Amino acid sequence: MGNSKHLGLILLAPAGVFVILFFLAPVVLTAIFGFTNMSTATGISGGAYVVNESTMRALGERFGERELAGRLLRKSYVIDEAGLQAARESGAEQATIEELREKYLGRNFESRRQIERLLKKLDNRPASIRAIKKIAASFERSVVNIRFDSPEELVAAIEGYGIVLSDAQRQALADVSYTGWVFTTQNFKTMMELPDTWRTMANTLFYVFSTLILFNTGFALVLAILTHYMPEGPAGFFRSVWLLPRITPPVLYVLMWKWLAWDNGFLSRMLEPLGIAPRNWLLDTPANAWTFVILINGFVGASMGMLIFSSAIKAIPQPLFHASEVDGASRWQQIRHIILPQLRWPILFITSYQTLSLLTSFEYILLATDGGPGGATEVWALAAYKKALSNYGGALQYGYGAAMSLVLVVIGVVLSLIYLRLFNFKALTESPKIEQ
Amino acid sequence: MRILLENFTKKFGDLTVIDNMNLEVRDGEMLALLGGSGCGKSTTLFAICGIHRIDGGRILFGDRDVTHTTSQERNVGVVFQSFALYPHMTVEQNIGFPLRLRKEPKEQIARKVGEMAEMVHIEELLQRRPGELSGGQQQRVALARALIRRPSVLLLDEPLANLDAALRLEMRSEIRRIQQETGITAILVTHDQVEAMSMADRIAIMDAGKILQIAEPREMYENPVSDYVARFLGSPPISFLEGRIEDSAFVEPSTGTRIPVDPEIAASHAGRAVRLGIRPEHFQPDGEVPIPGRISFIEIQGRETLFDVELPDGTVIRSIQSANEEARVGQEVCWGINAKKIMIFDENGLKI
Ligand SMILES: Nc1ncnc2c1ncn2[C@@H]1O[C@H](COP(=O)(O)OP(=O)(O)OP(=O)(O)O)[C@@H](O)[C@H]1O
């Protein structure tokens, strides 16, 4: 027994690895990234502590430390052992160096002119102005654009130049100078604040539920029932035709819709004789754009429901149809009293499954309207994709995109749980059907 | 209501399943359509209730020609072989369904359902679903649903085939009782001759889409038109002896036994090969024409015992006896045939 148990676990292990790798990990990573400010600017690996124009601007803006920022950006000069060493290598006389070490070791200068003046006054004055400038350069110190691995190192370097920092300043500096990503809930705050967010959410709900009700469930049901009452040959043909959009590559499929809708496409040409001006029907008004978006997705989405419903209708025992006929049921009564009640669970299944898939699918919208006109057909998943992965400026906000995706994941999980409950409810309440 | 099939023909593609059938079901009678599997019983039933369009002939309910009406318009009650109860409805909804379709008022439906439930004895099951019923209970529900509209005709397609032996016995008399109580014209499709004999007023026996004989059960049992019909009725079944008519008697070749036959038949079929049918109850130890043989098989059926007696050429004659405890398998016996009750069939199997 124990052995077979272990064997089972071992056999399951590869499956477990796959589940974790391909199912769990993306969700977990989305959740993690959603709470970061990752972007093209921060990179996705760790960052460093750097004083530069932009971090110092932040220091000024966020902490009011404009003065400190200015100072840190400026160069300063320190006479120290490292500087002396550098001066020697740049050709300074030994005597000059000795004098500097004895009299001025540890002195700071805020500008180049100050240290040059000092050098000129030395007993062992360098021979030429060129030499003075060269030696002065050896003592030049700047933290600008130097990458420090920790805030302590940065502070140490700064204090090495004689700039004394208060605790608050140190903290502020550590905050602003970090160039890598950090954990933050800022994404969600931003999301709540942007008016676009709510519009996109409303678009998404409209898109999901109208496509779902009109096509993925509604039209699928109509097709399944219609073909049920057709002779087998034409019915099969009809069903196959409805499968075509599903198996056509999306890019080609949408391209054909574009041909249909373009200003010199089929629709415009057909309507021209009727006095309707040619236009790009796909993008001219939000209403038209939505019509196309829903049609494009609906025709693709209806096929699955149609197949499931058709096979569910086929599974209804033939005698039930015969019985209802002799009981006096008209076609419509047969649909209402026999077919639809028997399709309850398939309908629930398709509704739930398609809600989830519509919620996350955006490829057809991307290809057709790209969210236009003016964001009218921008849905949540498309917005997330654009934020994270496709931005004309090239500034991709991975963190924000992930945060948006996370919202979808949460909605999806909540819906799944609700649907799962409904399905479980089925298992609990339904006793086995009589054998037919 | 009388049902009349005139030159009824039904084809499935190229296959003619029923060819020119004529059948009359009298008002108020229960007619059994009896026949082997695939002979076209269900097809006939489905044509009568309008599920199948027919390819030729006419169907009349009373004087009304219903050939081209839909099943919705025919007002027939059907009990399907599988019962075909609606699994998502309660028993009450199942029975009331035909009335609900006609949009009868709720209270009226409830009242009628109550009456029907009482008639088929399922009052306490009304709130259950079909899945929660035994086979016999489902059967009763199906019957109630078929009858609630007071149909002109009740059609039963093998209504007992799915029940176990005890239930079958009970439902046999129940269905008969209900049919007689309501006085409805009914057609019972069955392949079980016991069912047909015990329930029906008349039996129509079918083979390959044709009706061979229509008669009352006893008449058909005693006077079948052919050896096929003779073999179909009776349990245990009839036995046959092959032989010839010689000198006013049937001669069994392997034993030389001579069984006297009707002089008229002897005259008309002198010298011809014929087939003799003997029912088990007409082959008894004290029978009048003894024939020697060996007991090859004994089957104890409780009150009665069934014997197979093998003649020298291997032909078997069956005998059913109420009490005979001496007989053993392998024993040589010389039991007698009741010559008055024998049936004689010609080379084509037709009764002479
Ligand atoms: N829908 C159909 N399509 C083609 N052939 C059919 C169809 N229904 C029945 N048949 C054929 O018609 C013949 C008669 O069938 P039917 O169902 O009437 O037989 P039955 O007498 O009811 O047999 P059983 O006792 O097995 O139910 C059979 O040979 C069957 O194969």
Ligand SMILES: [Mg+2]
């Ligand atoms: Mg049948």
